[in-house]
Amino acid sequence: xxxxxxxxxKATLQLDGHTVTRSDVSNDWGxxxxxxxxxxGKEVATVAAGIVPTFEHADxxxxxxxxxxxxxxxxxxxxxxxxxxxQSKYIDISAPVSYTI
Amino acid sequence: xxxxxxxxxxxCSGQTRRSFLQVGAAAMAGLSLPNWLNLxxxxxxxxxxAKIRNCITIFLVGSPGHLDTWDMKPDAPENIRGxxxxxxxxxxxxxxxxxxxRMAKIMDRVALIRSLHYNSGSSHENGQRxxxxxxxxxxxxxxxxxxxxxxxxxxxxxxxxxxxVLPTGIGNTGTxxxxxxxxxxxxxxxxPFILGSDPARSDFKVxxxxxxxxxxxxxxxxRRKLLHELDDVQRRVETSSTLERDTAYARAxxxxxxxxxxxxFDLNEESPKLRDRYGRNTFGQSCxxxxxxxxxxxxxxxxxxxxxxxxxxxxxxxADGSSLxxxxxxxxHVLCPQFDLAFTALLEDLQQRGMLEETVIAVISEFGRTxxxxxxxxxxxxxxxxxxxxxxxPIRGGRVIGSTDKIGAMPHDRPVDxxxxxxxxxxxxxxxxxxxxxxxxxxxxxxxxxxxxxxxLFA
Numbered sequence: 001x002x003x004x005x006x007x008x009x010k011a012t013l014q015l016d017g018h019t020v021t022r023s024d025v026s027n028d029w030g031x032x033x034x035x036x037x038x039x040x041g042k043e044v045a046t047v048a049a050g051i052v053p054t055f056e057h058a059d060x061x062x063x064x065x066x067x068x069x070x071x072x073x074x075x076x077x078x079x080x081x082x083x084x085x086x087q088s089k090y091i092d093i094s095a096p097v098s099y100t101i
Numbered sequence: 102x103x104x105x106x107x108x109x110x111x112x113c114s115g116q117t118r119r120s121f122l123q124v125g126a127a128a129m130a131g132l133s134l135p136n137w138l139n140l141x142x143x144x145x146x147x148x149x150x151a152k153i154r155n156c157i158t159i160f161l162v163g164s165p166g167h168l169d170t171w172d173m174k175p176d177a178p179e180n181i182r183g184x185x186x187x188x189x190x191x192x193x194x195x196x197x198x199x200x201x202x203r204m205a206k207i208m209d210r211v212a213l214i215r216s217l218h219y220n221s222g223s224s225h226e227n228g229q230r231x232x233x234x235x236x237x238x239x240x241x242x243x244x245x246x247x248x249x250x251x252x253x254x255x256x257x258x259x260x261x262x263x264x265x266v267l268p269t270g271i272g273n274t275g276t277x278x279x280x281x282x283x284x285x286x287x288x289x290x291x292x293p294f295i296l297g298s299d300p301a302r303s304d305f306k307v308x309x310x311x312x313x314x315x316x317x318x319x320x321x322x323x324r325r326k327l328l329h330e331l332d333d334v335q336r337r338v339e340t341s342s343t344l345e346r347d348t349a350y351a352r353a354x355x356x357x358x359x360x361x362x363x364x365x366f367d368l369n370e371e372s373p374k375l376r377d378r379y380g381r382n383t384f385g386q387s388c389x390x391x392x393x394x395x396x397x398x399x400x401x402x403x404x405x406x407x408x409x410x411x412x413x414x415x416x417x418x419x420a421d422g423s424s425l426x427x428x429x430x431x432x433x434h435v436l437c438p439q440f441d442l443a444f445t446a447l448l449e450d451l452q453q454r455g456m457l458e459e460t461v462i463a464v465i466s467e468f469g470r471t472x473x474x475x476x477x478x479x480x481x482x483x484x485x486x487x488x489x490x491x492x493x494x495p496i497r498g499g500r501v502i503g504s505t506d507k508i509g510a511m512p513h514d515r516p517v518d519x520x521x522x523x524x525x526x527x528x529x530x531x532x533x534x535x536x537x538x539x540x541x542x543x544x545x546x547x548x549x550x551x552x553x554x555x556x557x558l559f560a
Contacts, residue, residue: 001269002413003383006303026373030380030439032200051202072434074382077414083428083478088414088435 002076005029008093009071015097019056020067022049025093031072034090039063046070046090062101069094153255154494154530155395155402156461158247159388159444162271162407163417164228164487166470166480168509169432170198171488172215180474181508184429192499200437203445209499210448210457212558213490216503216512217469219519223482225274225410225417228467230281232489233403235523235550238278242542247523248401249284249291250539250549251530259398260362262294266403267387267394270295273409282403286542293403300368301386307366365397366390378446385443392450395460406440418470420479428478448492461494461529465522472508486511489522494529495559502557520552528554 007027014021025033033049040063047055049069057065075087166183168174173187173196187196190208197205204211221227221237230236234244245253248264257263271280284291298305364370368386371393379385384406391402410417411424414435419425444464451457469487470480486505492498503515527534527549534549541547 001299001383001408003299004302005382006301007381009381024374024377026377027381028377028442030382030385030442032434032438051206072438074414074435077412077427077431079426079428079430081422083420083430085430085434 003074005031005074011069011094013067013069013094013097015067015099018065018099018101019054020097021054022069022094023053025069025071029071029074031074033093034070034072036068036070036090036092038066038068041066060101064098064100066096066098068092068096153251153400153532154459154461155400156247156251156463156526156530157388157391157395157447157493158233158401158403158526159462159464160229160233160271160403160405161416161440161464161466162229162274162405163225163410163415163427164466164468164470164482165416165432165436166418167215167486167488167505168470168472169418169429169480170201170437171213171490172469172486172505172509173198174472174507174509177472177508181472183474183480185433192501195499195501198437200433201441203441207445207448210452211490211492211498212496212500212502213488214502214517214522214555214558215488215505216514216516217487217489217519217522218512218516219468219484221484223468223484224276224278225467225482226276226278226280228482228484229271229274230279231519232465232467232522233281234285235520235552240278243279243283243285244281245285245287245291246282246293246403247526248282248293248403249287251401252284252291252293253287254532254537254539254549255400257398258400260359261365261394261397261399263399264291264293264401264403265394265399266293266295266405267390268299268383269297269405269408271405271408273411275410282405293401296366296390299383299386300366300390301381301383305368307363361397365393365399368393375446375450378442378450380439380442380446382439382443384439385446388443388447389450392447392454392456396454396456416466418479419481420475420477422477451493457493459494461496461526462492463489463522463526464491465489469509472510491522491525491529491558494531496529497558497560500557502555515557517555518552520550521555523550524552525554525558528559 009025009027009029011025012023035047035049035055037045037057070090071093073089073091078086080086169183169185174182175187186199188199188205189196190205192208195208219231230238233246236244252263270282379389387404391404394402407415414431415427417425418427420428451460468482468484471483475481486509503517504513506513537549538546539549
């Protein structure tokens with residue numbers, strides 16, 4: 001029996017300066033959580049969210065930063081020839097927060 | 102022959118009117134419960150409700166690479182140490198994989214056995230039999246699962262079966278030989294009850310606890326009375342051995358109609374927050390259900406993390422580009438996080454409920470994985486060295502038993518073999534291995550396992 005992940009995980013983010021704090025994840029699939037950081041609309045980093053609920057991105061280059069929490073949505077083990085999942089992927093599970101440097 | 106569950110009742114010869122009536126009455130009641138129910142009374146189940154600890158065994162089907170999880174070798178060459186980094190734990194000097202951050206925080210409650218090994222073949226099934234029966238494969242002398250031994254020796258502790266396998270039995274893992282989760286010579290009465298359904302699904306039901314279509318509980322109760330009346334007549338003329346079977350049918354009815362039993366399987370009784378803490382996935386919810394079952398009287402729960410190694414994300418990281426194409430990506434994004442969440446949730450939940458001292462947790466696997474990464478970036482089967490672990494009950498946490506050499510190829514000190522792990526589980530459950538004998542084949546008394554426990558787990 002291959003696991004079928006149901007429902008949609010959700011978390012809320014709070015921004016304090018450049019520090020983001022996440023809530024617990026509801027409907028947590030248990031798969032990996034990560035922070036996705038974008039600058040001026042372009043993804044610049046993904047960082048494992050780990051068990052610490054707070055995160056501050058180290059980059060100080062000027063621009064508008066957007067941070068969102070993502071979780072890995074497992075659909076199947078299938079991968080392409082480069083080893084990347086073809087059906088499973090990270091999805092946003094929070095609304096983004098943003099700040100400008 | 103008639104068939105009830107896995108039990109065959111002879112009709113051509115040796116048929117009794119009673120057996121025919123029983124089958125008919127059971128069919129009338131719409132019963133299709135697994136054979137443990139039908140036969141529990143026949144198998145000399147000891148209902149003495151002996152005081153032993155319970156056990157939850159988590160079986161990591163597919164088997165994690167020890168060098169990528171709980172026995173990392175950061176100083177080894179790159180093609181051996183792998184992709185992941187070690188992190189410190191709550192036990193000074195003990196490191197585990199970075200993808201187990203929650204487990205790292207509670208390592209003081211966990212005892213790692215890093216020097217497990219055996220040398221008799223590296224099929225999944227071989228490892229399954231070693232780790233769940235303590236015996237190498239012998240087609241002519243199949244050995245019972247630990248849960249079946251517990252069922253035989255201590256019986257059930259209430260309406261629930263003594264031994265339950267979640268969420269389902271192990272299916273195809275490569276060969277057609279047994280998986281070590283059978284009752285073997287102990288008989289059908291001690292087969293584990295297999296849930297056979299995914300508790301994480303919103304439409305989850307225990308099929309065998311559902312009244313057959315069109316049969317209300319009222320009708321089932323009416324049929325129970327009819328069966329009882331038939332039994333009364335027969336009881337006057339038949340022997341005590343046939344009466345044993347009555348209990349099986351009574352249990353079947355009880356299980357089918359008992360609200361308490363049904364509640365044991367109802368995860369909706371748990372708070373959404375706790376369900377989230379275990380992880381809303383098959384493995385996480387199975388671990389939560391294991392706790393519920395133990396709480397309600399089941400003595401031995403086996404959680405199979407997977408039922409196959411083919412075509413799914415599992416620990417069997419051959420990276421073969423085909424149906425065994427598990428890689429580091431599966432470990433990082435799915436397997437390690439889900440295990441980390443569920444295992445730590447189980448330990449914390451048991452502890453918060455005051456159940457951890459009375460519940461032994463054993464996390465076991467078939468083998469380790471090759472120290473050298475294969476040309477496709479995976480690791481293959483490797484029984485010469487691997488890590489399993491235990492917690493709960495009298496197990497002393499924060500311990501590391503044994504070690505492997507610099508590349509994790511073989512035990513460096515304190516080698517441990519699978520029967521010693523089984524013996525340790527029994528001892529942790531409170532069973533005196535010197536005085537407790539199992540009726541073996543031909544009812545010859547034998548030790549539960551022919552090995553000594555790992556004393557360092559208890560010292």
